[in-house]
Amino acid sequence: MLRISKLTDYGTLVMTHMAVFPDRQYSANEIATALSLGVPTVSKVLKALTRHGLVTSIRGSRGGYALSRLPEQITIADIVDALEDQPFGLTECSATAGLCNYEDGCLIRTNWQRISQIVRHALEEVRLADMVRRNVPNRKIAPPLEARAMKGSPMVVKRPAQ
Amino acid sequence: MLRISKLTDYGTLVMTHMAVFPDRQYSANEIATALSLGVPTVSKVLKALTRHGLVTSIRGSRGGYALSRLPEQITIADIVDALEDQPFGLTECSATAGLCNYEDGCLIRTNWQRISQIVRHALEEVRLADMVRRNVPNRKIAPPLEARAMKGSPMVVKRPAQ
DNA sequence: ACCAAATGGTACTAAATTGGTTCTAATTAG
DNA sequence: CTAATTAGAACCAATTTAGTACCATTTGGT
Numbered sequence: 042m043l044r045i046s047k048l049t050d051y052g053t054l055v056m057t058h059m060a061v062f063p064d065r066q067y068s069a070n071e072i073a074t075a076l077s078l079g080v081p082t083v084s085k086v087l088k089a090l091t092r093h094g095l096v097t098s099i100r101g102s103r104g105g106y107a108l109s110r111l112p113e114q115i116t117i118a119d120i121v122d123a124l125e126d127q128p129f130g131l132t133e134c135s136a137t138a139g140l141c142n143y144e145d146g147c148l149i150r151t152n153w154q155r156i157s158q159i160v161r162h163a164l165e166e167v168r169l170a171d172m173v174r175r176n177v178p179n180r181k182i183a184p185p186l187e188a189r190a191m192k193g194s195p196m197v198v199k200r201p202a203q
Numbered sequence: 204m205l206r207i208s209k210l211t212d213y214g215t216l217v218m219t220h221m222a223v224f225p226d227r228q229y230s231a232n233e234i235a236t237a238l239s240l241g242v243p244t245v246s247k248v249l250k251a252l253t254r255h256g257l258v259t260s261i262r263g264s265r266g267g268y269a270l271s272r273l274p275e276q277i278t279i280a281d282i283v284d285a286l287e288d289q290p291f292g293l294t295e296c297s298a299t300a301g302l303c304n305y306e307d308g309c310l311i312r313t314n315w316q317r318i319s320q321i322v323r324h325a326l327e328e329v330r331l332a333d334m335v336r337r338n339v340p341n342r343k344i345a346p347p348l349e350a351r352a353m354k355g356s357p358m359v360v361k362r363p364a365q
Numbered sequence: 366a367c368c369a370a371a372t373g374g375t376a377c378t379a380a381a382t383t384g385g386t387t388c389t390a391a392t393t394a395g
Numbered sequence: 396c397t398a399a400t401t402a403g404a405a406c407c408a409a410t411t412t413a414g415t416a417c418c419a420t421t422t423g424g425t
Contacts, residue, residue, distance in 0.1 A: 042382080043287050045205050047413065050294050057311055068371070081415055088373065101422025102370040117318065125205050132212050148334050149219055156279065156325050163321035167314050174310065204411080209384065230400070243386055250402065263393025264399040 043131075049124040051078060051086050056095065056120055057172040060112040066105040086124065093123035112173065118164035131157045205293075211286040213240060213248050218257065218282055219334040222274040228267040248286065255285035274335065280326035293319045 054076055059067055073083040087106050091098045097109040108115065122129065130136025135153035144150060216238055221229055235245040249268050253260045259271040270277065284291065292298025297315035306312060 043205070043207050043211075043283065043291070043293070044295065044298075045293055046411095049205075050296070053311060053315075070371085079414070082413075084372080085414080091372085098372060099422090100372045100420075102368095103423060104371040104421080106372085117314075121205065129205070131205070131207055133206065134212070136206075148336065149215060152279075152329050152334055153215075156329060159325040160322050163318050163325075167318060172310050172314055208382095232400085241385070244384075246401080247385080253401085260401060261393090262391075262401045264397090265394055266392080266400045268401085 045121060046125060048082075048086055048089075049121055051076075051082065052090060052120045052124045053117065053172070054078075055083060055086055056090070056108070056115065056169055059096070059106070059108050060115075060169045060173050063108050063112050066099060066107045068105040071105075090120070090123050093119075095119055095123055108169075112169035115169040116165045117167045117169075118161060121164055129157065129161055130154070131160065207283060208287060210244075210248055210251075211283055213238075213244065214252060214282045214286045215279065215334070216240075217245060217248055218252070218270070218277065218331055221258070221268070221270050222277075222331045222335050225270050225274050228261060228269045230267040233267075252282070252285050255281075257281055257285055270331075274331035277331040278327050279329045279331075280323060283326055291319065291323055292316070293322065 055072055058072055058075060059065075069084045069087050070080055072078075072087070073080040076083070087096060087098070090096045091106065094109060095115060096106045098104065098106050128136045130153070132150075132153045134140050134150050135157050138144065141147060141150065217234055220234055220237060221227070231246045231249050232242055234240075234249070235242040238245070249258060249260070252258045253268065256271060257277060258268045260266065260268050290298045292315070294312075294315045296302050296312050297319050300306065303309060303312065
């Protein structure tokens, strides 16, 4: 569908939420509550992010997660790599070699690889720090009740309440 | 999965195949055979491409399809628009407005829209004409039998034979 | 030592999406 | 009139994805 998966979407939300206070440690529970997402789902995302070294986990009671790098040093591409299928590439054929007999001379493949590369660069250019730097003031006067109820977190998306 | 769908992939194959002789008329059957894809599948793709005005259909006996514009005037973005879900956007939230209460001030959304825009431009910059202009010589000496059997078409991908 | 609060990992189930097929109608050349 | 061909809708099966559940492990506090 030429979309990132929901898990990846959640990943950007979770990471952005954490980037507001980059030094703090957050529990899965806290993040899930702040973002009104399911705890198991957020846990799953955090586990994957941990495995890929984007966040550091502290186990045991009073444990939690913290960014393992500064928000300036984490890109959307990092998050996508952690949560989307690898290898990166908009078509199967451009991502994986050996599927086609004409590979060497196939301009379709070459072009899809070129396009995929551009997409990748776009993802690499957006850093987590960009996600929290609010440069456009929010001009909404009175947010609806539902939104107000979630005021705790700086950015909340209306997703299935779970 | 951050991939185009197979149908869209087929779309680029079909269109590229047609772009080799831009003035010719092709039947669904002929294209399917040349690309070793299923006739119903290719038909489905061609129907969608027709609805979106990328190819012109001629009905009735001795009917078929022809490109409705020159290969220089058709881009990959056109094909994606015809075969992928609309509206274009890497996340649901960036594609469709009104899903979130914080939209106005949400930098996540803004950034995803920015990224989607870059992706779109990349797709718009590759024209069908680029797909057939073979500028890198194919250095393969002896193609495998299976490939040789499909020699009729200039670019064939090894997909389920159906 | 024990318990409570966390994360780690695997596996499962249900829902959504996608791919591909089938069927019938409409069109047109011969 | 018939054969060849596209149009369109509906359908089914396979795959993928989302979300949940379960159990193991770790660790701080009492």
